[in-house]
Amino acid sequence: MSSSHTNSVKVTIHPSQFPDVIQRQLIAALRNSCVPPKFLYDSVYQTQKWLNVHQVHSPSRIDSDVTRIYDSVFDVEFAQAKYSEVALIGLGCGGGQKDARCISKLKLATSLLHYVPCDVSQSMTLVARKEVGKKLNYNNVYPLVCDLSESDNLDQLLDDLLPFRHKRIFTFFGMIPNFEPDLIFPKLFRITRDDDKLFISANLVSGDNYQVGVESILSQYDNEETRDWLLSFLVGLGIPMHAGGLFFGIESAGGLLRIVADFRFIHSQVIHIDGEIITFESGQSLRLFYSYRHTEETLNKCLYNHGLKIVCCEISKSGEEGVFVVKRAV
Ligand SMILES: C[S@@+](CC[C@H](N)C(=O)[O-])C[C@H]1O[C@@H](n2cnc3c(N)ncnc32)[C@H](O)[C@@H]1O
Structure with a gap:
């Protein structure tokens, strides 16, 4: 790798995460007695606390079958693929472990790969950068700090960040539960173009009841x-x-x-x-x-109601986690 983790890093910060905006939102949220999830990942301290929760409780870290379903969906999607230039955009990247698994598989399908770790928390984008940096040159990683629920120009921002022809692959792992469905599904529809690929994952409820x-x-x-x-x-x-x-x-x-x-x-x-x-x-x-x-059924219905459809999926044996490839339905 030609660049090192200890070199200075260029991070793009969307205005939705400027300090005065965050402070106004925080005051309004506290007065409203309801804290949006974004405030739970804000500081370096909170990032460390959440990474600890993830390490101890996330099915993707403690259930090997959950790791398997991620790899399996990536294998199916990339086995025959040949891309000249690809950008993987991790929306709500967190610590980047799942994106890093995707990068490992994607590397076999392209000779030129870029990664945009996008998160509301700057610390998370840098933790994800370091994780993916084990597999990809740091020069090809472009951290982006952005509140997805408050930004309507993400498309433009990504075009500015990656001003060259490339295939876009989005991940939206573990994010669906953290957003109001009526807000996030239309946003996912707007973000994705017809020829983009979108991977999502969600903790599911197993059983009939x-x-x-x-x-x-x-x-x-x-x-x-x-x-x-x-x-x-x-x-x-x-x-x-x-x-x-x-x-x-x-x-x-x-x-x-x-x-x-x-x-x-x-x-x-x-x-x-x-x-x-x-x-x-x-x-x-x-x-x-x-x-x-969600159950598989409720997720399917929400996506369908917002012009999106599942084209490939894997559910873990426990029935508690699913990975889905999603496309625009029309
Ligand atoms: C449950 S974690 C999922 C992390 C990672 N994708 C994974 O599956 O391990 C949620 C992530 O979403 C980020 N997040 C929360 N609200 C957000 C928002 N409004 N816009 C962008 N990122 C947000 C958090 O900082 C956190 O990293």
């Missing part, structure tokens, strides 16, 4: 590492952990079930952000986390 299936996986969320990660957001705001308690539950939203975590204050708290005063009363709840759990 949706409610029982979701109940059975609650412990994957209600555990020490996840509590530690979620509470690190409050600690970062100066709210002590003993100000209240964290409660996990299941709720229904728009025909889907989701796991939620709320912090209930037992002592009132006042915090100051950028000269603004935000008060939490005793008894008030702050929504810190939600994660939609």
Whole structure:
């Protein structure tokens, strides 16, 4: 590799992640008692906490059959492929492990490969850059910090970042649960062009009974590492952990079930952000986390309703994770 991980790096930052924008959003979210997921990955500290949750609990790290389904879908998709120049764009790249697996397979299908680790968290883009840097020259990696729910010009941004003819392959791994379906599916439709390839993955609910299936996986969320990660957001705001308690539950939203975590204050708290005063009363709840759990059927339906269709898929033996290749239906 000609460039090193310790050299300085050019990172592109979309205005949706400029500090004043983030601060305005944070104040509005706290006043609204609902924290968007993006704030859970913001700092280097939170990134480390989440990477720990991922390492201990993510099926992709602890279930070898889940690793198999990723490799299997990549094999099917790239076995016959020959591309002259390809860009892999990891939307919500996280630590980049899954994108790195994709890169290993994709390297066999092209002689020229570029990687855009795109995430709301700058730290995550750099962790993913390092992970993929084991397989790809750092000069071909273009970290992009961007809030996908607040950016409508991603297409233009990618054209500016990669101003040459190339095949575009997107990954959107583990992201579907973190967004409101009515927001993210239209966005995925707009991002993808007819000849792009889009890989998505999602934690699924196995079994015939949706409610029982979701109940059975609650412990994957209600555990020490996840509590530690979620509470690190409050600690970062100066709210002590003993100000209240964290409660996990299941709720229904728009025909889907989701796991939620709320912090209930037992002592009132006042915090100051950028000269603004935000008060939490005793008894008030702050929504810190939600994660939609799909069945194969609900995912199919959501995609279809937004002009997208599944063209290839693999489900793990546990039935708890699926990898899908998605295209525009029309
Ligand atoms: C559950 S992790 C998935 C990470 C990785 N794709 C994987 O499967 O291991 C969610 C990732 O999405 C990022 N994220 C959350 N909200 C986002 C947003 N609005 N725009 C872009 N990235 C976001 C987080 O920083 C985090 O890295």
